[in-house]
Amino acid sequence: MKKGKTLYGLLACVTILFILSALVDNYIIDPGAEGFLSEKTGLKRELNLPVWLNVMYVHVAFACIAMASGLLNFYNRIFEKSRKFHRINGYVYLVSVLLVVLTSGYMAPYATGGEISSMGFNALNIIWPVITIVAFVQIKKKRIIRHRNWMIRSYAFCFTNMLIHLITSLFHQGFGLVYATSYTIGVYGSIVLLLVIPEVIIRTTGQSREVVVPHK
Numbered sequence: 001m002k003k004g005k006t007l008y009g010l011l012a013c014v015t016i017l018f019i020l021s022a023l024v025d026n027y028i029i030d031p032g033a034e035g036f037l038s039e040k041t042g043l044k045r046e047l048n049l050p051v052w053l054n055v056m057y058v059h060v061a062f063a064c065i066a067m068a069s070g071l072l073n074f075y076n077r078i079f080e081k082s083r084k085f086h087r088i089n090g091y092v093y094l095v096s097v098l099l100v101v102l103t104s105g106y107m108a109p110y111a112t113g114g115e116i117s118s119m120g121f122n123a124l125n126i127i128w129p130v131i132t133i134v135a136f137v138q139i140k141k142k143r144i145i146r147h148r149n150w151m152i153r154s155y156a157f158c159f160t161n162m163l164i165h166l167i168t169s170l171f172h173q174g175f176g177l178v179y180a181t182s183y184t185i186g187v188y189g190s191i192v193l194l195l196v197i198p199e200v201i202i203r204t205t206g207q208s209r210e211v212v213v214p215h216k
């Protein structure tokens with residue numbers, strides 16, 4: 001119980017700080033994404049800047065909504081107080097994930113690092129919605145523990161951007177690799193970590209017995 005609370009507190013701090021930094025960075029400090037776009041070299045197709053930027057704004061907005069709504073739905077006290085809020089907020093999360101993936105589908109062909117990075121993003125565009133839909137199917141079948149575990153797997157992907165940038169910085173600034181290569185490593189490294197870390201969390205905090213919770 002205490003372990004769960006500590007983990008949730010840590011998750012809440014990281015998530016809130018990341019949401020704030022994503023909003024400030026992308027809408028206030030660098031709304032033209034000049035820093036990020038300057039690393040795109042040798043693009044195979046021409047990037048329509050106004051369209052790309054607007055898609056990116058929508059992408060970041062729904063990514064932040066997904067992160068916030070997911071965080072709230074993992075908070076036990078809210079779940080215990082109002083099952084209705086949990087349900088509505090769950091649909092907000094589902095729609096947000098689908099919009100993040102849709103906008104990602106537009107941006108993927110122009111990904112930093114070229115075609116290999118694009119392929120990684122396209123894999124993410126399949127993996128994330130599939131995992132999220134599995135989580136929803138589980139709750140439709142009233143399998144609470146499986147729903148919880150699949151939601152942990154789904155929510156992990158909200159940290160894709162954070163992990164990509166952490167891994168990219170490690171390889172670019174730490175090991176001196178060129179930015180584009182570091183970014184590609186970041187894309188694939190984050191896919192692996194985002195599949196592995198939730199399994200560790202499920203095993204350390206998990207419940208093995210399925211329980212059926214009556215609707216409120």
Ligand code: HEM
Nearest residue numbers: 022036063104107108110111112121124125157158160161
């Ligand atoms: C949920 C948390 C996420 C946030 C806050 C987020 C945020 C961002 C931001 C700010 C950018 C602009 C470039 C940058 O500064 O990195 C971006 C680019 C992008 N994101 Fe996300 N993102 C998230 C999740 C995802 C996921 C899960 C996917 C894939 C399914 C994805 C796919 C993309 C793609 C394809 C790009 C363009 C990359 C490029 O041009 O190289 N994002 N994202």
